[in-house]
Amino acid sequence: MATLQKIRNRGVFIGIIIGGALLAFIAGDALKSGGSLLANSRNEMAEIAGESINIRDFQKRFNHSVEVAKLMSGQSAIPSDQIERMREQVWQQMVQEIVMNREYDELGISVSSDELFDMVQGRNIDPTIRQLFQNENGTVNPEQIVSTLKQLISAPNGTPQKAYWLNIEEAISNQRTLTKYNSLIQKGLYMPNAIVKDLANRGSKKVDFNYIVKSYNLISDSTVTVSNDEIQSYYNEHQDLFKQTESRRIDYVPFLIEPSTEDYKATEKWVADIKGDFTSEINNIQFVDLNGDTKFNPYYFKKDEIKNKDLQEFSFTGKKGEVFGPYFENETYKLAKISDIKMLPDSVKARHILIRPIKGDMKSAQAKADSLKTLIEKGARFADIAKSNSDDQGSAVNGGDLGWFTQGKMIQEFNDAAFNSKKNEIKVVLTKFGAHVIQVTNLGKKVKKVQLAIIDRKVEASQKTTQAAYAIARTFAGNNQDKDSFFKAISDQKLQRRTANLKRDTKLIPGLENSRDLVRAAFKNDEMESILLNNENSGVFEFGNKFVVAILSDIKAEGYAAVKDVASTIKREIRKDKKAKLIIAELTRDSKGAQSLLSVAQKENLELKNASGISFQSFQIPGAGIEPNVISTASILEKGKLSSPVKGNQGVYVLLVTNTSEDKVTNETINVYKSRLEQGYQYRTNYQSYQALKDNANVVDKRYKFF
Structure with a gap:
């Protein structure tokens, strides 16, 4: 079953395939029973395309996903934040499955058994399967796949690996079905050459221009009146702008x-009462872990790292075993005991070789680390051994060198070994990452450091x-x-x-x-x-x-916002339109017969600004922001000709193009441009076609009743 373990070890990759962003489906026919339970409205969590979804069916599918996630990760429990993401993912998958399956049935799109065979063990093995079974040289042995499948077929129903494999098959089958559907839609897209050529020509032209802008803010809102009839009329004409979700x-x-005053006194008394036992206790770690709110911190402090001045003074003048407190900080009463005093280096320079456990076998990892340690002690070069054996590729290329680091920068076991080693001493240390062969190559200046055992109790x-x-x-x-x-x-x-x-x-x-x-x-x-x-x-x-x-x-x-709820927004837009008309009239008058844009700017007391390298495809004007009307006007304006006033987002503009340049547009340029446009439309189509089908399915989401 080595290959089955390999499947589990690569669970993260497969998780992306199985659970990825609406493009994969989890198999199962849990939804088929929904219609028969329609009358039980208390258990109805949604309605999709007229089909009632029962909370028990959803929970069955969700629980299945959780078990698969546990199998892939090797965890016995899934973190709560991940549970929430998985619940949302299962919901989205259910919606898409129902919506898309109706479309697949109508269009006759499916994946045959021969096609699935080809994807699993034929000539066109799916990338997911290939990733699972590829050898070190990147090739796939179909016989290995067949052998694994025979094991899975003979395995009892409910075997985790068997259920996992069925999930993989369903995932790649559903992905292939979706790919067929998207391809069908995309083949219907067509970008006429004439349009592409026109857009390419427009995009090839770049202009430099001077401009002035008269801001809408220069006209006081109080001078522009907006009636209720105007607001209602604008609402009627632009109702689609005011769609809202529930x-x-x-x-x-x-x-x-x-906490009351009594709570503060009670907490302080509890800490004071335990001081005697804490002073006489020998096992400081166990005592802190059993009695404090915070676990024992093995860190050794330098003097300036202790911010409480009274505690700092006590820690570096007191003796090992003495207790300070109770003292109060951060809504917590504390006792601090000098647990240990050492002269330790301020920093160390070290190198290491990491051996990661295979399938969780830490004993084998430690045994290999011990053998490498022996080789080095017999004269083998540490750097050579690190380069050829270390699983930490980031440091392996440098012979395992980690450089200089201060206390607390490394995981605790590694930190303790490094700071309690002699120069050039070699040790094997186990951490959650694996077995490390560590050698400290240099030590910083030794300074006095203290380890404090701290009992803390937060006032609640x-x-x-x-x-x-x-x-x-x-x-x-x-x-x-x-x-x-x-x-x-x-x-x-x-x-x-x-x-x-x-x-x-x-x-x-x-x-x-x-x-x-x-x-x-x-x-x-x-x-x-x-x-x-x-x-x-x-x-x-x-x-x-x-x-x-x-x-x-x-x-x-859900629907359209009421007029009263959007009246202020509408009033702002109408007021802006009225201001624009007033400003356009002023600029039209002042620019009539003007010899230059500068003369208009002086009449209006406006600053003359400039922009360069602007094309029809530009997104914004540096210094002016997003102004599509101005960009389109500038791209077609004749050089040296003063434009008419242009209504923009921030104000009204007048432009003068000072220079133009144009890249040569060849057939190759047009073809590349066309390919880019088609690719962009295809990406949009995948999303928009599904959204249209989903909207048509009238999804009624009642999940709020349950979670």
Whole structure:
């Protein structure tokens, strides 16, 4: 089963293929049971193209993905942040699978068994399979693949490697199907030669020009009136600009859970009471780890590295075993014991040879490191051994040399070995990276350093204090359950009021730890007249060191924003248009009959500016910003001719082209340009075609009900 282990060892690469960004699908027919459970709306987490998706079906698929991830990584548990990413990935894969499978069926696109055979062990082996089975020389032996498949076929159902292989087959099959679909769409794209030639010619021309710009800010907003009828008319004509996704706004009051005076006194007393036991304790590491909030730190401090002046003085005048404190810093009471005193080098220069364990076999790695150590001690050159054996390729090319480094820069085991070695002494040290053969080649000046064993206890709110804060929050929630009383009580009691705008997929409200439950509550409630309730039907939510009482204050449905919600934005655009007309009239008048752009600038008291190397394809004008109207005007303006006023994003411009240059456009240039344009359109098509199908599928996302 060596090849199966190899599959597992290369799990990261395959994970990219299997789980990558909407282009791969996880196999399974868990969704097929969704329709029969349509009536059970409590378990419906989504509707896609009219198909009901049950939370249990989703969870089954998600759990499957988690198990595959564990197999690939060798981990027994997946970190919480990765779990969230995987949950989102599985959702996106489900949506794409349903949406695209409908399209595949309609178009008759599929992958035959013969085609799959060819991708796995035929003449056209898929890159994923090739990566798994390629030898050191980069070739693939089909017999090795066949041998592995025979082992997998004979393995019992549920064997992790067998399930993993089925995932790989499904992934490459789905990827091939998607590739066929994208190719079909892309073959329908056509870029006419005449258009390409015109764009190439436009792009080949570059201009230098002078310009003046009269900013819209020079006209006061108060002098330009905008009526409600104008706002409504603009809204009607530009409604597509005001599309919005569903969102909700909440107002909430945080009630802080802060330690009381009694909590500070109790924490200080606890630390003071343990001082005697700490002083008499021999095993400082164990005592700190068992009693402190922070694990024992083996670091040896120089005098200037201890910022607390009183502790610094104690540490470098006291004796080993003496205890300082209690002292208070960073909301924490502490005791510091002098655990050790040494004369240590300020820095060391070292080299190493790293032997990484194969399949987690640290004993074999250590044995190889020991044998290399023996070779070096018998006269072999360290640098030669490092170059030919070290798995740390970054240092191997330099004979294993790591240069000079100070204490704390390396992983702890490596650090301790280096700083406690004699010059040229060779040691073998084990770290999480493998077995290291270490040799310190030079030592910095030795200085006095102390190792401190520190017992720390952070001051936190006691249960009594927490209950008191909860009682205040509960009383507020109980007495102010409707919108009017909620806001009145905030004002009367001079409480802190905060607002949050939420979307269905909002994971965290700034300032509130793990606040997803509050987001879910906001989207479960359609009433804006009562406070939000948590899963225990209480109006008090707890997030870290805060209790929160919240009310739903606004609902924005998916679709188009109401006129009143975008009136200020519209007013700003209309006002800008009116200012532009006024400025255009002024500049037209002042530039009439003008002999130069400078004379216009002087009349308007404007600065004459210049830009160079601007073409039709330029994205922005240095010093002016993104001004597409100005760029297009400059690219076609006759040299030496004053332009008419041009309405831009920042103001109104007048231009004068001072120089033009043009690169020769050959057939080869046009072909390269065409290829680049087609490639860009193809990339866009892959995304936009799916988005169009997804929009047509009317995806109704109800995940907020469950997580």
